[in-house]
Every structure is written in C-alpha cells, then in structure tokens.
Amino acid sequence: MNGSKSSIMRVPDITNSPKVMENMKLLKEIPLGEMLIDRFQNQFDVITANDIPAVTAMRKEAMNHFISNGFPSSSDEKWRHTEIESLTEENFQYYLKPLDSEQDIEDLFKCEVHDFDTEIISLLNGWYVNKHAGLTTLPNGIVYGSLTNAMKLYPELFEQYYGNLADIQVNGFVSVNTAMVQDGVFIYIPDGVYAEKTIQIIKLIDKKEQLFVQNRNLIILGKNSSFSLMHCDDSINHFSSLINTVTEVYVGENAHFNLYKLQNLNNQSGLINSTFIHQEANSTTKSNTLTFNGGMIRNNINIDLQGENAHADVLGLYLMDKNQHVDNQIYIKHNAAHCTSNEKFKGILDDEASAVFNGYIYVARNAQKTNAYQNNNNILLTPKATINSMPFLEIYADDVKCSHGATIGQLDQEAMFYMRQRGISSSNARLLLMYAFTAEIINQISIEALRKRIDDMVKKRLRGELSVCEKCVLHCGSPDKEYHFEIDMSKI
Amino acid sequence: MLLNIKNLHVSINGKEIIKGLNLGVNKGEVHAIMGPNGTGKSTLAAAITGREGYEITQGEIWYKNKNIIGMPAEERANEGIFLSFQYPVEIPGVSMTNFMRTALNAQREYHELPAIPAGEFLKLMEEKKNLVEIHSKLNNRSVNEGFSGGEKKKNEIFQMAMLQPSLAILDETDSGLDIDALKVVAKGVTGLRSEENAFIVITHYQRLLDYIVPDFVHVLFDGKIVKSGGKNLALELEEKGYEWIKEQYHAGS
Numbered sequence A: 001m002n003g004s005k006s007s008i009m010r011v012p013d014i015t016n017s018p019k020v021m022e023n024m025k026l027l028k029e030i031p032l033g034e035m036l037i038d039r040f041q042n043q044f045d046v047i048t049a050n051d052i053p054a055v056t057a058m059r060k061e062a063m064n065h066f067i068s069n070g071f072p073s074s075s076d077e078k079w080r081h082t083e084i085e086s087l088t089e090e091n092f093q094y095y096l097k098p099l100d101s102e103q104d105i106e107d108l109f110k111c112e113v114h115d116f117d118t119e120i121i122s123l124l125n126g127w128y129v130n131k132h133a134g135l136t137t138l139p140n141g142i143v144y145g146s147l148t149n150a151m152k153l154y155p156e157l158f159e160q161y162y163g164n165l166a167d168i169q170v171n172g173f174v175s176v177n178t179a180m181v182q183d184g185v186f187i188y189i190p191d192g193v194y195a196e197k198t199i200q201i202i203k204l205i206d207k208k209e210q211l212f213v214q215n216r217n218l219i220i221l222g223k224n225s226s227f228s229l230m231h232c233d234d235s236i237n238h239f240s241s242l243i244n245t246v247t248e249v250y251v252g253e254n255a256h257f258n259l260y261k262l263q264n265l266n267n268q269s270g271l272i273n274s275t276f277i278h279q280e281a282n283s284t285t286k287s288n289t290l291t292f293n294g295g296m297i298r299n300n301i302n303i304d305l306q307g308e309n310a311h312a313d314v315l316g317l318y319l320m321d322k323n324q325h326v327d328n329q330i331y332i333k334h335n336a337a338h339c340t341s342n343e344k345f346k347g348i349l350d351d352e353a354s355a356v357f358n359g360y361i362y363v364a365r366n367a368q369k370t371n372a373y374q375n376n377n378n379i380l381l382t383p384k385a386t387i388n389s390m391p392f393l394e395i396y397a398d399d400v401k402c403s404h405g406a407t408i409g410q411l412d413q414e415a416m417f418y419m420r421q422r423g424i425s426s427s428n429a430r431l432l433l434m435y436a437f438t439a440e441i442i443n444q445i446s447i448e449a450l451r452k453r454i455d456d457m458v459k460k461r462l463r464g465e466l467s468v469c470e471k472c473v474l475h476c477g478s479p480d481k482e483y484h485f486e487i488d489m490s491k492i
Numbered sequence B: 001m002l003l004n005i006k007n008l009h010v011s012i013n014g015k016e017i018i019k020g021l022n023l024g025v026n027k028g029e030v031h032a033i034m035g036p037n038g039t040g041k042s043t044l045a046a047a048i049t050g051r052e053g054y055e056i057t058q059g060e061i062w063y064k065n066k067n068i069i070g071m072p073a074e075e076r077a078n079e080g081i082f083l084s085f086q087y088p089v090e091i092p093g094v095s096m097t098n099f100m101r102t103a104l105n106a107q108r109e110y111h112e113l114p115a116i117p118a119g120e121f122l123k124l125m126e127e128k129k130n131l132v133e134i135h136s137k138l139n140n141r142s143v144n145e146g147f148s149g150g151e152k153k154k155n156e157i158f159q160m161a162m163l164q165p166s167l168a169i170l171d172e173t174d175s176g177l178d179i180d181a182l183k184v185v186a187k188g189v190t191g192l193r194s195e196e197n198a199f200i201v202i203t204h205y206q207r208l209l210d211y212i213v214p215d216f217v218h219v220l221f222d223g224k225i226v227k228s229g230g231k232n233l234a235l236e237l238e239e240k241g242y243e244w245i246k247e248q249y250h251a252g253s
C-alpha cells in the first residue's frame, strides 16, 4: 500500500452517473493514475457500454482496489529495481474509442512471413482492427476476434473464465486494466482441436502523442487441443507510449500451448505485460519471451500448475542496450503432484542497460514429486550494465526437486583470443560468442520458419542493426529482404 | 628472414618473464624450443601472436619485414601466424564448421579474395579431416567442446591445415598424446612443410622431433635462449635433463 498515492486519490462514488468531460485537454496536466480514476468516474457508461453485468461488477471492484493502492512504486519490494514512476508520473492520453489511423491500416499490417502461415490479428493503438466485423470462426471450430464482440456473443464463457486468473491484488496495472480495459483478443480452441496455424497478434502503436494503451486477452484451450500464439509488441514511431496488457490463458486437460512473445518497442516506450496461465492435468505450456528493444519492459508471467503431470517451460531472451530496462517476474505455482517446470532466461546487456530476473517457485503441500528448475544467465558487456537476479523458493511439500542458478559474466576472453588468433575480427568474435549464448533459447522455438526469423532478428540485433522496425518485426525476414549475416550461421 | 626477434622483453602484470630474447627463423626452417616448465615458452608464443596482457617492454618482433608489435592478433593471424594452443579453448555454441568457415573467410577477405563457396569449403574440410584422422562429424560439434585431450590437439593441427600458415607455432602439441596421435600431428606438419613456411615447435620431449626433424634446437631458460644447437641438442637434453643447462647458466651469470 502506498500512502502518498492514496492521499491524492479520493474514493469516489462510482454509482453516481458520470459527468461528461467537455474538454479532454483538461486532463493533460495530471499523472496517469489520477487521470484514469477521473476518466473512470466520468465516462463509466462508455467504458461499460458492452459489458455483461459480471464484468461491470469486476470493474468496480478493481477500480476500488486501484484507488486505494494506485500504481506500484519502487518502494514496493517487487518493483524495487524497476523505477516505474518514471512512466506512471508522466502525462498520457487515453482514448475510450478507436482512433482514425494516420496511416493506411492495410499497409501497416502487411506482414507476409515467408513459410510462416499465420492467422493475423491486428491491434492498432490498443483497438482491434475490425477487418471482418464480428468473430472469425475457422473450419476446425476455432473462434477468434475482438474481446468486446466475444463478450456479447459468449456471455457464458466470460462468466466462467474472464477475470478469474488475473488477480487484481497483484498490482495496480492488473487492477486498472480490469477496471477500464475495452478491447483485446479472444481466442477459443475447442476440445480435441489441433490448431495448425499459429495465431499472431500484432500490436502496433502509431500515434503522434503520448499514449496509454490497455489490452485484455482471453484464451481458452479445450481438452486435448493444441495451439500456438505469437504476440508481437511493436511501435512504429518514436513517441512514447505505455502499454498495459493482461492475458489470461486456460490450458485444458492434456492440451498444449505455445506462446511466443516478441517485444520490439522504441526506447521511449513502456510495456507492462501480465500473463496468467492456468494448466490442467497433463497439459504443457511453452512460453518464450523475446525482448529486443523497449525503454521499460516488465513481464509478469504467472503459471498455475493445477492438474497432475502438467509441465511448463518458461524461456526468455533479452538483448538490451542504451538505457533500456527489462524486468522478468516469473511466478510458478505447483499446486498438484508430479508437475515439472523449467525456467530459463538469458540476457545480454550492453551500455547502461539493466535487467531484473525474479523467479519465484511455490510448491504446495500436496504437490509431491515436483520438479522445478530455474536458471538465469547474463552477459554484461560493459561495467555500467546491471542485472538483478533473484530466485525465490517457497516449498511446503517434502518430496520435491528444485534447483536454481544464476550466472553473470563477461564474454569469455580466452575464447575471444582463440578466435582472433584464427583471423576472426574481434567484432565478429564477439558476435559469434553472443550468438552462441542466445542459441540455447532460440533453438527451443519449435516452429522452424519462426525460428529462422527470430534467428535473423537476433543476428540483426546483435549487430546493432535492429532498432524499431518500420513495420511488423517479422517483416525483417520476408524473402525479398532476406537478411544476410556476414558470418554464415547456417549449419551446413 | 621470416621472423626476427630482437632483444625481446615481456612482462605479465609487471613481472618480467621474457628477459632479452633473440631468435631468427628463416623460411623453410623448423626450430624446436625446449626448456623446463615456467621458463616462458608459452609467453613467447603469446607475444608473437599478439595476446593482450603480455606487455612488451623492450625489443622488436619482425615478421615478413614488418615490426608487428602493436598489430592486432587477428591481423597477425591473417598475415599467416598460427598458434597451436597448449590449452585449446572450448567455445560452446559455436560450431566447428561455422568457426572454420568464418576464420577462412576472414583470411580470404584480408587478402582480398572472395568468400569460399560452400561446396568447396566442405570438400576442404573433408580433405583436412582425413589428413589428421578426425573421423567424427564436426558440423554439429561446438569448438573443442567435449573433445578429448588428443582430439583437441588433432583439432589444432586440423585448423592449421585449413589455414595454411606461413609461421606455425606448436605449443606442446605433443604433450599427453599417444604414439598414434603423435604421428598424426607429425603428418600434419610434414604435409604443410615447404620452402615457403616455417615452424616453431615448443616441446618437452625428443620424441616429436623424431618425426619433425628440427633444423635448430634452442633451450629457453629464465626468459632467455641460453643454448642453441642442431637436432642433436635435443637428444642430449633427453639424455641429461636440464640440470646441466641450469648449472651452466648460473655459473655464467
């Protein structure tokens, strides 16, 4: 609880009918939290226009929580190394309606990826780009579309699933998202369906002002289903934005979920990405968080292993430079016996970049035969780059295997000299070593076409050539622009 | 003269290790450098190859008529100086193929040649692998990772065969090798040996010199070459050990 925050935020009576704001510009001079509370009170009807009653009730509760707690600050233990105030005390614009794009939407999302056939879902400045009104139903029964549309069409699913995983107590970002979010993505994979195509969510921020954007995603995988999701966060201009995304995923019994998160935002932007995954018995999740650019990125990944024999691989790679900051908070809850979890995050930090890794493993009393592995490896290229790596284990069962490890090092100087003695320039030797370091994570990407693209991006990034792409990040790898690395990395 | 070292002094962390060393190597010659542990043999190799941390406080190293002091290690390598490391380095995640191709292409680029075509490169790899009797596939193996001691040494000779240096320094490549592996190393050297290049063979033992017959044998002691001779000096050292050299040295100084 933050005293200074709650003192400036009075508890409003949200049942009052909202006032209409005559002039949005009046809001410009106040910090984000206050602006949002004010907006909630005054535009309650707009925010709740498409709600089912259960969701409206949830919003009220979440807003009350937000009013009393506000955004987290670096005096909170879990935010100690991520100075989020630098963003939350900024002035942002927040829109309650989709904006007209300043560019041609079709052109923005032209994202042909050679050999990688995906269903593309586009969100522009936080809003579902409604190419086809309503929801899309694929021949195999998969349904996807705008969250708002889905709520109207499947109220019973929302009553059952929505908001159950994303605990508003976690932090102010989750509560304010629950309170005010208006759009996002809904995906439903029926029982027994094996989704051949990956669904790709492309989120672009393209607005010539400071924007606060919220999204909410609900993903449900039925029993014995299988599904891969790719989630790209990009910005296409250099205005600062703050994106607050909450994603809830239900992975049914014996279902298999693959999640790829690609983060490539400009250095002025912030991203708070909270993912809550619930796993039933015999299910598997493989999450891969790839952070290439971004001013301040916070990934909260919460996984509840609720059924026996569930397995979660939580992998990540971060390549940061300049003043970039990334904070990965992984919370894995073993609530059933015979589950395994495997966390591995690797990072390279250059210049004055900083990173936080916080891996928390909780093993409940009945979660016997748990196997939980956690590892975080870092290379610091300069003395000014920093990493805070903290493992936490909270174990109540007695028959468990848990291990954790963290390494922080520089590039191996012996290896550097060895390569240079063979004629390899020091810059290429560095690249080879850095690339080798990342390979362990990249090689885990099971979709080959995607692995190649990511591989290209990593090479580009390591050479300092990947800043923020003009378009979708994957565009870098389209055949006509095939990227050639000076060092041919292909195995021949 | 291919290599001409004049009055070389090398310090590590302020401690002088090489204390006024002179050595001249002509094309076509094989020089053996022998001497007890810790006398500066590897330090000499490091100084010639341009390793950081080895401070040259005095003297000159002339190679192909250029004083190479201050020249970056990769440039020396591309000019044809090769070191077979006493302790080859493991580089997890960097495949042998990739490493070798990068090195070869770096050298070619340095000499303004186009990159080697993939097919040609593969053929060359096979040829040189056979030469040093490496039977395992190198493609998917990381540089030296999980290699046995003998494999690592063979791998050094393999790289030498790939890169065709003008001056090859073999730092105890024979240590810990069985007789078969030793023959392989010798074969690699004999295969490369020509009127155009030279070898400096650092060793403790006479036995490698049975296969690679040196033109000169030098004894390095206390950072200096204290005795030089023909191939018979190696036999004498094998027989009598280093004590008499030490005695001579201390008596003289």
Ligand SMILES: Nc1ncnc2c1ncn2[C@@H]1O[C@H](COP(=O)(O)OP(=O)(O)O)[C@@H](O)[C@H]1O
Pocket (backbone or CB within 6 Å): B012, B013, B017, B036, B037, B038, B039, B040, B041, B042, B043, B044
């Ligand atoms: N990196 C180093 N730091 C400090 N001392 C070193 C280092 N490398 C070698 N030395 C010292 O330099 C001396 C010569 O070592 P070295 O050249 O390896 O000998 P040799 O190869 O003849 O056995 C030894 O006393 C050794 O301890």
Ligand SMILES: [Mg+2]
Pocket (backbone or CB within 6 Å): B041, B042, B043, B086, B171, B172
């Ligand atoms: Mg030595």
